[in-house]
Amino acid sequence: MWARRKSLRWLNHLSPFQLIALYYFIAVTISSILIALPIAHRPGVELEFIDILFTAVSAVSVTGLTTVSITETFSTTGYFIIAFVLQFGGIGVMTVGTMIWLIIGKKIGLKERRLIMADHNQTSFEGIVRMVKQIILVVLLIEFIGFLTLGTYFLQYYEPGEAYLQGFFGAISAMTNGGFDITGASLIPFRGDYFVQFVNMILIISGAIGFPVLIEVKQYLFNRQDLRTIQFSLFAKLTTFTFFALIIFGTIMIFLLEINNFFAGKSWHEILFYSLFQSVTTRSGGLSTMDITEFSEHTQLFMSSLMFIGASPSSVGGGIRTTTFALVVIFILTFARGQKNIRIFRREIHHEDLNRAVVVTMMALLVVFISVLLLSISENAMLHEVIFEVCSAFGTVGLSLGITSELTVFGKFVLMFLMFLGRIGILTFLFSFHKPHTTAKYSLPKERILIG
Numbered sequence: 128m129w130a131r132r133k134s135l136r137w138l139n140h141l142s143p144f145q146l147i148a149l150y151y152f153i154a155v156t157i158s159s160i161l162i163a164l165p166i167a168h169r170p171g172v173e174l175e176f177i178d179i180l181f182t183a184v185s186a187v188s189v190t191g192l193t194t195v196s197i198t199e200t201f202s203t204t205g206y207f208i209i210a211f212v213l214q215f216g217g218i219g220v221m222t223v224g225t226m227i228w229l230i231i232g233k234k235i236g237l238k239e240r241r242l243i244m245a246d247h248n249q250t251s252f253e254g255i256v257r258m259v260k261q262i263i264l265v266v267l268l269i270e271f272i273g274f275l276t277l278g279t280y281f282l283q284y285y286e287p288g289e290a291y292l293q294g295f296f297g298a299i300s301a302m303t304n305g306g307f308d309i310t311g312a313s314l315i316p317f318r319g320d321y322f323v324q325f326v327n328m329i330l331i332i333s334g335a336i337g338f339p340v341l342i343e344v345k346q347y348l349f350n351r352q353d354l355r356t357i358q359f360s361l362f363a364k365l366t367t368f369t370f371f372a373l374i375i376f377g378t379i380m381i382f383l384l385e386i387n388n389f390f391a392g393k394s395w396h397e398i399l400f401y402s403l404f405q406s407v408t409t410r411s412g413g414l415s416t417m418d419i420t421e422f423s424e425h426t427q428l429f430m431s432s433l434m435f436i437g438a439s440p441s442s443v444g445g446g447i448r449t450t451t452f453a454l455v456v457i458f459i460l461t462f463a464r465g466q467k468n469i470r471i472f473r474r475e476i477h478h479e480d481l482n483r484a485v486v487v488t489m490m491a492l493l494v495v496f497i498s499v500l501l502l503s504i505s506e507n508a509m510l511h512e513v514i515f516e517v518c519s520a521f522g523t524v525g526l527s528l529g530i531t532s533e534l535t536v537f538g539k540f541v542l543m544f545l546m547f548l549g550r551i552g553i554l555t556f557l558f559s560f561h562k563p564h565t566t567a568k569y570s571l572p573k574e575r576i577l578i579g
Contacts, residue, residue, distance in 0.1 A: 167205035188550035191306015191413035191525020217303030273298035301330035306413020306525025337439035377406030411444025413525025445523030445549025
């Protein structure tokens, strides 16, 4: 017993950010074991370790990039295992952990609350446990509605058992922005079915827009008698505006870039849904209604930029996040006007938040650049294909130009690192190297440096 306590004592010296990274690593390990089980595979299928690990990392990070075919590799049991891992990775390790603690009656102490804050990028202890309960309630409710809707609608395409299996897996994959599918061709079989596309877009948006936004919307809808006392937070306003602005901008740009290429000869409603769905799925969805390789290179590069931005904070998605992108853009515009204070929606932005946004953006650009450089050396692929794959992994999107299965072992490890980094977030990654230190009691002389 003493030896066990001594071996676990080092955990007490880890920061919340280091613990979060460790817990996600443990989640990958457990997921790898589950995915490696023979009952998860189709008869006669044997997976190499690297493919098992890659699938586990992709599922925990809810990315959707795979080196194997899901439908040809995994059994029905395997589908449920992957769906469970997607659910676990989507709502976060601390959300699942808190749910278990609440079920067994464990008190949620200060240490646990700090972990929840780190996992969901929160800045306050206030209402943190209540937020977790609401996240679980809202996510399960949306997924259940999506499951019933898709499962029932799929009865016209499949037998009842298969229809509801497709609905179950599809709802979880879309809501968690997992990008996995058991159709064998993503949503391409439903490229002409706008109802299926619409439901999937709603699920993708619900998962990517951010849990705090969903909670505020729920409070607004279910507390209509107190409408005058309900005010949306600055985070909800900025997130929602940026999120949908990017979707609209992405739709317009994809339309303009492909009007004389892929969209040539197609009807207006085909063009609308192709453009809209591909714009929505670049937030972090990973599902597609077409073969992305049919798009031109400039469209693929533009989609790479959307995937680099990714979803919103405290959501199922990765990337630098929408609010980070918004703050950097607002900061540039404010600086160009010669102003110092960053203002949006009649509020001023805290300078610490601005500093974090700039650090996240610069660090992300550096990581993506190094990854592109490494893969361009190690892989036999075009540069735009490498950029697309790297941004897809970092943004935990899952879209691919078809080179994932052809990557070398080194290339697969690079993408796994990017997917893991995209899931835990740049800040958690950076703060995991942070060591407590005392503030210096003196300051050094300041001197100006020429910039630009």
